[in-house]
Amino acid sequence: MNAFLVIAALPLDRTLATPLFRQLYAAMKTAILDGSLAPGTQLPPTRAFCALLPVSRQTVLNAYALLMAEGYLAGAVGKGTFVSHAVPVPVAQARPARPGLLRPLSSRGQGVVTAMETVAFHRSPLRAFRVGMPRIDHFPFDVWNRLEARRWRRPDHRFGYGDPAGFLPLRELLCVYLQASRGVRCTPQQIVITSGSQQALFLLSTILLAPGDAAWMESPGYRGASATLRAAGAQVFPVPVDGEGLDVAYGAAHCPHAKLAYVTPSHQLPLGVSMSLPRRLALLDWAARHKAWVVEDDYDSEYRYTGAPLASLQSQDRAGCVIYVGTLSKVLFPGLRLGYMVAPPALAEALVQAKAVVDRHTAIVPQMALADFIAEGHFARHIRRTRDSNAGRRDVLLRGLARELDDQLYCGPADSGLELCAYFRGTHDEDTVSRGGLERGIELRPLGHYADPCASAACATPAGLLLGFAALAADEINDGLRVLGQLLHGR
Incomplete structure (x- = not known):
């Protein structure tokens, strides 16, 4: 297409807040990428350009300068300005592909994107009887705002890339809290801060299981956990739940060589039962004998209304097979996206490295604010x-x-x-x-x-x-x- 005709038709809107040179730059880039201005096409001199569009010469010069800086245009004084030959012809001539021609996802990718299809999401304002939601307006946002603002006013080296395991003062405080409230036996070095417990479950499923490995899953149970297992390529084996929790004998009889078991022993989701002591001991014995992992999801143990919170399964583990997963979504508010794992010492460093691959580390300022929130007594x-x-x-x-x-x-x-x-x-x-x-x-x-x-x-x-x-x-x-x-x- 004739370059003069293309330029004369470029859309510019003087009523917009966007400067004219930015509009001209964007319109020309689109024309280059869609092939209207092909590689090698000579553009009019700036004065002639101004005659085609009622704009100033400086507007054209500014647009040309941006396009040259990004490699869309090339030229020199006395030779003129051209669409760069560095713009590949296939890109300039590309047309939208039909859905059937799109490159397919890998089998692993397909498993990841379909894993959460059946998990329910909250898509509307709050109403009765929404599950899994704390009362958000009970949270002291004024206190949290003050704590975050204090950190923002005093930035230091920790605002750079940090430890993938998480903010050390927060891990130290969580260690004390978990020991006192849940009987968890750990050091700060065993704790890894995650972007919610869902990320923790994904990391564990990915690094502990090879495609095809079997994993026990409570049924009924938390679909978000089975989704991460399936996304990792595991063979999910549903194990029934009764009044005593996970039926360990059923799992051991029908799938004895599973590599992992996912459980919610303190408060089973959705049935609400607590795993009995004989079942807990049987599960730990099975895991120790078969060198399997047990993922203990302790998602809402803070809210026990009759008596003290139950001891964690992790506190009874002597073989180093239990990974304790916790979340702050139910205690603080879900949008915060902070969770944590407590790993056996032999596994902790591997989880830290895996966390670094996923997102380097969880956002630092919310971790700092939470550490202050705990240290100053607001959390309790x-x-x-x-x-x-x-x-x-x-x-x-x-x-x-x-x-x-x-x-x-x-x-x-x-x-x-x-x-x-x-x-x-x-x-x-x-x-x-x-x-x-x-x-x-x-x-x-x-x-x-x-x-x-x-x-x-x-x-x-x-x-x-x-x-x-x-x-x-x-x-x-x-x-x-x-x-x-x-x-x-x-x-």
């Missing part, structure tokens, strides 16, 4: 305050269920966590009830959502719902229960 006060608040909301939900829906639902364990599981007394269909709830403005998570699609009949559990309560005010809980009562009573 916040946990006490939210535990009391959550216990009150749990009581509202339990009383409401007894009052409105005792003939329709019965509850599972309700001594800890941010939600409780309620089973149908009748023959309601989970998915139908869930869809009906959304139509009436409430979220009802079916227990079937947590079942592994490849699980055997041994993993079947009664139909029911997981009902979140921690993020809701008392009137929101009661309003939601009235809607749920109407739905289950067919009104």
